[in-house]
């Protein structure tokens with residue numbers, strides 16, 4: 001994951017969510033992640049939902065974020081920003 005001096009998109013945030021929740025995100029990426037969360041209510045809600053799911057299951061599994069769920073989420077974001 002390359003460090004970039006540009007804002008993280010919702011799509012990038014979703015792709016990094018697993019690493020973020022596992023605490024394995026690089027410091028630079030984590031900073032971008034937190035900055036995006038501060039500005040984006042949709043991603044905050046999504047993160048909350050993921051944390052609730054993880055608490056319920058007691059662990060994090062990659063299949064909790066199936067591609068179809070990502071697509072649905074990103075479609076919602078696009079609608080909100082339109």
Ligand SMILES: [Zn+2]
Pocket residue numbers: 009010013036040042043
């Ligand atoms: Zn977002």
